[in-house]
Amino acid sequence: MRNPFQRSFTDxxxxxxxFLSTFQLFEQLTAKEKSAFFSYLYLRKYKEDEVVFFRKDPSHALYLVKKGRVALLIDEEQDFETLNIISTGQSFGNNSLLVKTQRPYSSVVRSTEAELYVIPHVNIQDIFASNPQIKAKMLxxxxEVYDAYLQDLFHVYRSAKGFFNLNQVSANI
Structure with a gap:
């Protein structure tokens, strides 16, 4: 029997x-908690080779890929190296959940077109301020996302036989 006081949702x-349930950042949230983001989900369309953001830009938004592929690039002077290709059902710009952060990489659309839901940092912080439970779950x-990344980093380091000095990486941990 359905609770008559429970909110019902449209199709x-x-x-x-x-859609939000497919992203690790949102998987711990209840349907009602996810609904707090509805009015802040902005669907934006990008074309191939369009830059979403540059490294060192302020982390003003979280991006959820609805359709397409986006390359995450690290730059060294004029050279760019692909760190990862993000596709449908994945997020990037995750550090926008934190306060006063900058982008550690650039992002460029690599498919003919991409559709990204954008959630502005200011709106995320408003939701966090009024819903500490959402903030705790998402952080x-x-x-968990950052821990998995760190585990992968150490695995690659061990298998690469130390091609870089790990104490340079861990100086800020």
């Missing part, structure tokens, strides 16, 4: 809830 809202998920 469109259920679609957004299912715990962010911690």
């Amino acid at each position: 469109e809202e259920l679609g957004l809830i299912n 715990a998920s962010l911690g």
Whole structure:
């Protein structure tokens, strides 16, 4: 029996809830908690080779890939190296959940077109301020994402036989 006081969602809202559920950052949230983001999800379309953001830009938004592929690039002077290709169902710009951060990499669309949901940092912080439970769950998920990344980094380091000095990486841990 359905609780008459429980909020019901439209088909469109259920679609957004299912979409958000595919991202690790949102998977711990209830449907009601996910709905707090509905009015802040801005669908933006990008063309191939369009820059989403540059390294060292302020982290003003979280990006959720609805369609397409986006390359995350690290630059060294004039050279760019691809760190990762992000595609449908993945997020990037995750450090926008934190306060006063900068982008550690650049991002460029690598498919003919891409559709990205953009959630502005200011709106994320507003949700966090009024919903500490959402903040705690999402920051715990962010911690899991960063922990997995660190585990992968150490695995690659061990298998690469130390081609870089690990104490340079860990100086800020």
